[in-house]
Amino acid sequence: ADPLLDIQGLSLDFASPAGPVHALRDIDVTVPRGRIVGVVGESGCGKSTLASTIIRLLAANASIVSGHILFEGEDLATASERRMRQLRGSRMSMIFQDPMTALNPVRSIGDQMIEIQHRMGGSKADKRRRARDMLATVGIPDPDNRLTAYPHQFSGGMRQRICIAMALLVEPSLILADEPTTALDATLEVQIVNLLKRLQADTGCSILFVSHHLGTVTELCDDVVVMYAGEVVEAGDVREIFHNPSHPYTQALLRCDPGRIREPTRQLPTIPGEIPDLSDLPPGCIFQNRCPRAHARCAREAPGRHRVSEGHTASCHLLAETEEVPA
Numbered sequence: 001a002d003p004l005l006d007i008q009g010l011s012l013d014f015a016s017p018a019g020p021v022h023a024l025r026d027i028d029v030t031v032p033r034g035r036i037v038g039v040v041g042e043s044g045c046g047k048s049t050l051a052s053t054i055i056r057l058l059a060a061n062a063s064i065v066s067g068h069i070l071f072e073g074e075d076l077a078t079a080s081e082r083r084m085r086q087l088r089g090s091r092m093s094m095i096f097q098d099p100m101t102a103l104n105p106v107r108s109i110g111d112q113m114i115e116i117q118h119r120m121g122g123s124k125a126d127k128r129r130r131a132r133d134m135l136a137t138v139g140i141p142d143p144d145n146r147l148t149a150y151p152h153q154f155s156g157g158m159r160q161r162i163c164i165a166m167a168l169l170v171e172p173s174l175i176l177a178d179e180p181t182t183a184l185d186a187t188l189e190v191q192i193v194n195l196l197k198r199l200q201a202d203t204g205c206s207i208l209f210v211s212h213h214l215g216t217v218t219e220l221c222d223d224v225v226v227m228y229a230g231e232v233v234e235a236g237d238v239r240e241i242f243h244n245p246s247h248p249y250t251q252a253l254l255r256c257d258p259g260r261i262r263e264p265t266r267q268l269p270t271i272p273g274e275i276p277d278l279s280d281l282p283p284g285c286i287f288q289n290r291c292p293r294a295h296a297r298c299a300r301e302a303p304g305r306h307r308v309s310e311g312h313t314a315s316c317h318l319l320a321e322t323e324e325v326p327a
């Protein structure tokens with residue numbers, strides 16, 4: 001079957017006074033129907049930009065340079081703003097790191113949950129009932145009486161549950177979640193991850209889950225895409241990547257973050273060095289200045305994408321013996 005979302009060769013620049021910043025380069029990502037795909041990488045790797053590009057909530061200085069974003073067969077890379085507004089209220093929705101960016105502080109939760117259903121059928125009473133039921137589904141206690149409450153009357157964890165309820169109310173086939181648990185403590189994070197898992201199973205929607213935390217992705221996702229400095233460096237089934245990481249960057253990430261939901265007291269090592277300047281990219285492999293296994297070829301030539309095993313690919317010269325996947 002066709003995947004729900006099929007991103008092919010996507011590149012995106014941000015204009016800047018110093019020249020274009022090549023924030024996404026030749027990205028290929030597939031989200032099958034009914035799967036949860038994690039996008040993981042350090043801050044600045046382009047993972048949030050990727051999510052914002054799919055739903056086309058981009059800064060004015062961003063421009064898609066090339067590629068396709070095929071969603072249910074339609075190319076969002078070239079869709080009109082009017083069409084994108086329709087899709088955002090029906091086929092796709094987004095959950096942000098900070099629930100307050102998605103909620104209006106001066107309107108009641110109930111009003112906002114009715115408003116978000118404006119593209120759906122039914123009377124206002126129907127919409128209120130749906131809002132109430134959805135609050136119950138995401139675990140807001142006493143939902144009948146909470147519809148009239150304002151965002152500030154909820155805790156951070158409860159606000160994120162409300163945002164998830166709003167995202168689900170439009171019955172999307174794709175939810176884009178940009179670090180929805182990063183601002184929460186570890187206990188709340190586990191609760192939200194379990195909630196997303198359950199809701200995905202109940203609704204059959206697909207989720208693209210952006211996180212800098214490999215542990216959370218391992219917990220929640222079926223597939224994982226590892227991004228570094230605006231490129232996909234490795235992708236595949238989450239268990240396969242976890243047990244057989246094949247790109248030196250993924251290996252380093254795993255050493256820093258051995259896979260459990262975070263333990264706030266534990267200090268983990270970080271990967272030494274910094275990502276290269278995305279407005280002045282060096283030739284060769286994007287990871288060469290930080291890679292413990294870099295060799296002469298890495299400075300000359302960018303590695304192709306290689307098939308490590310079925311459905312598992314990585315871009316590194318160390319995999320030169322394996323089959324190269326055509327671009």
Ligand code: SF4
Binds near residue numbers: 293295303318
């Ligand atoms: Fe490291 Fe070279 Fe592989 Fe890049 S291509 S990740 S520099 S070994």
Ligand code: MG
Binds near residue numbers: 048179
């Ligand atoms: Mg981010």
